[in-house]
Amino acid sequence: MEAKVYKDDRQTVLVCCGTGCTANGGREVFRAFQKRLENHPEMEVLPVIKATGCNGWCEKGPLVRLMPRDITYCSVAEKDVDEIVDKTLLEGVLIKRLLYRDPVSKEHLTSHHLTDFYRKQHKIALRNIGEIDPGQINDYIEREGYQALKKALQDMDGQAVIDAVKTAGLRGRGGGGFPTGSKWQSCRDAKGEPKYIICNGDEGDPGAFMDRSIMEGDPHTVIEGMILGAYAVGATHGYIYVRDEYDLAVQYLGQAVKDARQQGYLGSNIMGSELSFDIELVRGGGAFVCGEETALMASIEGRTGEPRDKYVYPTEKGLWGKPTIINNVETWANVPVIILHGAEAFAAIGTEKSKGTKVFSLVGKVVNTGLVEVPMGTTLREIIYEIGGGVLKKRRFKAVQTGGPSGGCIPASLLDLPIDFDSLTEAGSMMGSGGLIVMDDHTCMVEVARYYVNFLAGESCGKCTPCREGIRAMLEILTDICNGKGKLEDLQLLEDISATMQEASLCALGRTAPNPVLSTLRYFRDEYIEHIENRFCPAGICRELTTFYIDPEKCTGCTLCMKSCAVNAITGEKKQVHVIDESSCIRCGECYRTCNFDAIKLARRDRHEN
Amino acid sequence: MGECPLLEAIFVQIDINEYERENEYRKLIENYEGKAEHLLAIMQDVQKQYNYLPRLAIQLISDYVGTPVSRVYAMASFYKAFSLVPKGRYVFRVCDGTACHIKNSETLLDRLYQQLGIKAGETTADGMYSVETVNCLGACALAPVMVVNGKVHGKVSPGEVERIVKEYGGQNHGS
Numbered sequence: 001m002e003a004k005v006y007k008d009d010r011q012t013v014l015v016c017c018g019t020g021c022t023a024n025g026g027r028e029v030f031r032a033f034q035k036r037l038e039n040h041p042e043m044e045v046l047p048v049i050k051a052t053g054c055n056g057w058c059e060k061g062p063l064v065r066l067m068p069r070d071i072t073y074c075s076v077a078e079k080d081v082d083e084i085v086d087k088t089l090l091e092g093v094l095i096k097r098l099l100y101r102d103p104v105s106k107e108h109l110t111s112h113h114l115t116d117f118y119r120k121q122h123k124i125a126l127r128n129i130g131e132i133d134p135g136q137i138n139d140y141i142e143r144e145g146y147q148a149l150k151k152a153l154q155d156m157d158g159q160a161v162i163d164a165v166k167t168a169g170l171r172g173r174g175g176g177g178f179p180t181g182s183k184w185q186s187c188r189d190a191k192g193e194p195k196y197i198i199c200n201g202d203e204g205d206p207g208a209f210m211d212r213s214i215m216e217g218d219p220h221t222v223i224e225g226m227i228l229g230a231y232a233v234g235a236t237h238g239y240i241y242v243r244d245e246y247d248l249a250v251q252y253l254g255q256a257v258k259d260a261r262q263q264g265y266l267g268s269n270i271m272g273s274e275l276s277f278d279i280e281l282v283r284g285g286g287a288f289v290c291g292e293e294t295a296l297m298a299s300i301e302g303r304t305g306e307p308r309d310k311y312v313y314p315t316e317k318g319l320w321g322k323p324t325i326i327n328n329v330e331t332w333a334n335v336p337v338i339i340l341h342g343a344e345a346f347a348a349i350g351t352e353k354s355k356g357t358k359v360f361s362l363v364g365k366v367v368n369t370g371l372v373e374v375p376m377g378t379t380l381r382e383i384i385y386e387i388g389g390g391v392l393k394k395r396r397f398k399a400v401q402t403g404g405p406s407g408g409c410i411p412a413s414l415l416d417l418p419i420d421f422d423s424l425t426e427a428g429s430m431m432g433s434g435g436l437i438v439m440d441d442h443t444c445m446v447e448v449a450r451y452y453v454n455f456l457a458g459e460s461c462g463k464c465t466p467c468r469e470g471i472r473a474m475l476e477i478l479t480d481i482c483n484g485k486g487k488l489e490d491l492q493l494l495e496d497i498s499a500t501m502q503e504a505s506l507c508a509l510g511r512t513a514p515n516p517v518l519s520t521l522r523y524f525r526d527e528y529i530e531h532i533e534n535r536f537c538p539a540g541i542c543r544e545l546t547t548f549y550i551d552p553e554k555c556t557g558c559t560l561c562m563k564s565c566a567v568n569a570i571t572g573e574k575k576q577v578h579v580i581d582e583s584s585c586i587r588c589g590e591c592y593r594t595c596n597f598d599a600i601k602l603a604r605r606d607r608h609e610n
Numbered sequence: 611m612g613e614c615p616l617l618e619a620i621f622v623q624i625d626i627n628e629y630e631r632e633n634e635y636r637k638l639i640e641n642y643e644g645k646a647e648h649l650l651a652i653m654q655d656v657q658k659q660y661n662y663l664p665r666l667a668i669q670l671i672s673d674y675v676g677t678p679v680s681r682v683y684a685m686a687s688f689y690k691a692f693s694l695v696p697k698g699r700y701v702f703r704v705c706d707g708t709a710c711h712i713k714n715s716e717t718l719l720d721r722l723y724q725q726l727g728i729k730a731g732e733t734t735a736d737g738m739y740s741v742e743t744v745n746c747l748g749a750c751a752l753a754p755v756m757v758v759n760g761k762v763h764g765k766v767s768p769g770e771v772e773r774i775v776k777e778y779g780g781q782n783h784g785s
Contacts, residue, residue, distance in 0.1 A: 020749055
């Protein structure tokens with residue numbers, strides 16, 4: 001699969017221009033290279049989108065890769081451009097200070113492919129990210145792009161495409177894990193014309209950004225997947241519903257659709273065949289519930305995005321009452337690979353019931369943050385410790401949250417769980433879109449539950465009572481507990497409300513909304529009890545329950561905490577013990593997290609005040 | 611902040627001065643065919659241009675698409691992208707996605723409050739600055755993230771807030 005976009009005799013500079021690197025000045029570096037290399041027609045400069053977060057390097061971004069030697073430079077600034085051109089491009093000398101230094105071995109690595117973070121991954125959906133310029137259709141074509149479509153049109157009929165997707169065992173990557181092939185089959189068999197194809201790019205889970213990365217970094221794979229879907233079920237029109245907040249994704253997808261049309265991959269008689277199919281882009285309005293398929297379709301139709309009950313599936317009556325397939329971005333990105341390289345090859349990866357790979361966005365209190373694509377069945381420990389490099393600042397691992405607001409928190413005791421759709425559901429969480437948020441002992445689990453419920457309170461559409469009122473009631477209870485006004489019987493009440501919501505809510509948003517609460521109650525009940533009985537937040541997060549003081553034995557008078565304090569509540573001379581003035585302290589905990597000597601201590605607020 | 615922004619906005623009369631912009635509004639709106647399925651896109655373009663949906667523009671959209679004003683309001687109040695009141699010239703959007711939240715994005719709001727004197731959802735009286743929280747900007751590897759008028763600031767430490775606010779001339783605005 002290692003086709004090259006660069007020609008062997010030409011030096012190519014790939015500058016990461018993804019959201020992360022752009023924030024650090026990637027565009028400026030790109031322009032500086034362009035300007036400097038104007039007089040060197042033997043080299044070319046390509047702007048390349050990299051998955052934001054690759055190895056946590058976007059913090060050290062902008063990233064520059066030099067091909068064909070495969071050299072990766074980190075933290076490149078505009079002023080480094082001349083040196084890179086003179087030394088590395090023209091003379092072939094490496095610039096050591098711009099290379100990545102492995103934190104364990106202390107070695108300078110010439111390419112990011114050599115790091116643990118990359119070596120342990122298996123890329124299918126992300127196969128082109130960072131390797132191609134998403135604005136150039138020819139880059140995609142040179143890496144086997146639109147070959148799957150060609151193969152399908154020449155050698156397969158629509159049913160054969162569906163059979164391949166079924167044999168591959170592909171399941172929806174957006175959350176539920178519904179078998180994609182069965183979905184397509186029922187749409188193909190449904191009566192009604194025209195049929196529609198939708199790509200769900202309304203990635204709403206906070207903490208997940210793989211869909212953004214794919215839409216930004218490899219828009220044509222999504223388009224090719226959709227065309228294959230259209231061929232399989234006989235659809236003529238498609239929509240990509242993308243979050244309006246994702247500026248770059250909107251831009252590159254729009255460009256890609258235009259280019260695909262121009263080259264005859266979209267429109268009438270695609271590649272000289274009978275197939276006619278076109279795609280329109282719809283920008284989402286910023287409503288989490290629109291990730292739910294029936295709500296999303298209502299939104300495309302120009303209505304408020306409220307879901308409906310699904311006694312009839314969208315595959316029979318979907319968009320404008322016509323048979324519709326709706327799949328998530330990552331699912332579509334897998335389809336061309338399945339068709340081109342064969343269903344068996346895909347099915348050979350993963351676990352018995354979850355085939356292929358899954359992209360996770362590994363974020364939070366972990367050393368290497370970024371997108372990680374691994375075979376289904378990889379354990380949490382492998383992802384967090386071997387790929388992610390462990391917990392930040394070597395703190396204690398407390399939990400990992402998966403599945404966004406519909407998912408749950410998984411404790412350290414389950415770190416060796418091989419993760420796939422079913423194992424996560426059994427653990428009381430969910431695959432969701434694949435967010436993995438690592439939490440350490442400075443994270444309060446009650447507050448995390450409150451955070452998700454608060455998020456959902458703002459996003460529940462309000463159409464059905466169990467969700468609308470249930471979430472509100474849960475939020476009140478959780479806020480009380482965080483403020484030290486909780487009662488022990490509240491825990492039972494939370495469970496009762498949850499049970500009703502799971503049973504009676506209209507859509508998946510309401511049915512899964514209790515997961516963050518139930519999973520934290522299941523694995524971290526003692527923390528709830530600590531909040532209620534002892535009025536203490538062990539993580540030092542809940543401000544009403546916490547106060548901070550400085551241990552005079554441990555304070556070295558380094559003044560770091562003093563500088564970190566927003567309200568100047570800390571006083572003390574250099575090399576003398578510092579003191580926190582409780583009356584002006586706002587309990588933000590910044591000093592507690594900043595101190596390198598463990599000198600700032602937590603105490604119960606009422607105890608200390610009395 | 612009022613009790614119900616929707617009710618407040620409905621009772622807002624169209625300001626006579628707004629008619630000066632009528633042609634500008636029309637030009638934006640008439641980029642699309644007047645079908646219901648384009649309602650969202652039209653509203654987004656107006657929002658993008660003016661940072662809110664002016665009362666007159668809502669009237670014009672409703673006429674053009676042939677749908678009641680109430681439905682345009684339903685859309686405007688349902689989707690987060692829309693605002694019925696003008697936003698500040700500089701909008702500070704603090705990401706409160708999970709990755710940013712557990713990296714204490716809340717302390718950034720504390721600092722903004724100290725500098726600008728406003729909380730999330732508010733705009734300064736002179737119309738210069740607004741502070742908002744957003745759910746997730748998909749830049750989790752850079753947590754905590756703050757975006758000012760489209761410019762992404764990553765890994766913002768509480769101490770850096772003052773410097774960023776200064777870039778937009780807003781230091782000690784609230785005091």
